[in-house]
Amino acid sequence: MSEAAVLRKAGELFTLSHLINLSSDLLDTPDFYWDRDNLEKIYRKTCNHLNISRRTRVMNEKLSQCVELTELLRDHLKDKHHTRLELMIIFLILIEVVFQVFHLLERYYWGLNDEELENKSKTVNQNQLEN
Numbered sequence: 124m125s126e127a128a129v130l131r132k133a134g135e136l137f138t139l140s141h142l143i144n145l146s147s148d149l150l151d152t153p154d155f156y157w158d159r160d161n162l163e164k165i166y167r168k169t170c171n172h173l174n175i176s177r178r179t180r181v182m183n184e185k186l187s188q189c190v191e192l193t194e195l196l197r198d199h200l201k202d203k204h205h206t207r208l209e210l211m212i213i214f215l216i217l218i219e220v221v222f223q224v225f226h227l228l229e230r231y232y233w234g235l236n237d238e239e240l241e242n243k244s245k246t247v248n249q250n251q252l253e254n
Contacts, residue, residue, distance in 0.1 A: 140183065140190075150179060
């Protein structure tokens with residue numbers, strides 16, 4: 124699952140949570156019933172009979188579990204990305220070490236001094252310009 128898909132799912136879960144808790148009238152009595160006491164009593168009895176508050180609480184707990192799962196997936200994907208970046212850095216350091224070892228071998232083992240290295244470098248550059 125890609126990071127974009129995980130973020131999309133997290134957004135869907137937050138939207139659903141918003142609809143249940145803030146946009147709907149499941150948690151408190153709608154304004155319609157405030158002026159109508161007899162209807163408000165029927166509404167409350169209906170809500171109690173259908174266990175709306177308990178069902179809403181259960182739904183919120185399930186949504187919380189799903190949100191935690193998406194956060195876990197997102198953290199896993201970030202860790203995977205960080206690991207890949209660390210491996211790239213290690214590889215670049217390894218390349219630098221190889222170049223330095225080659226430079227030390229060239230200088231001390233093969234006995235080339237700085238002047239010879241510069242002359243060799245100039246010769247290579249001139250050959251490249253001619254081609």
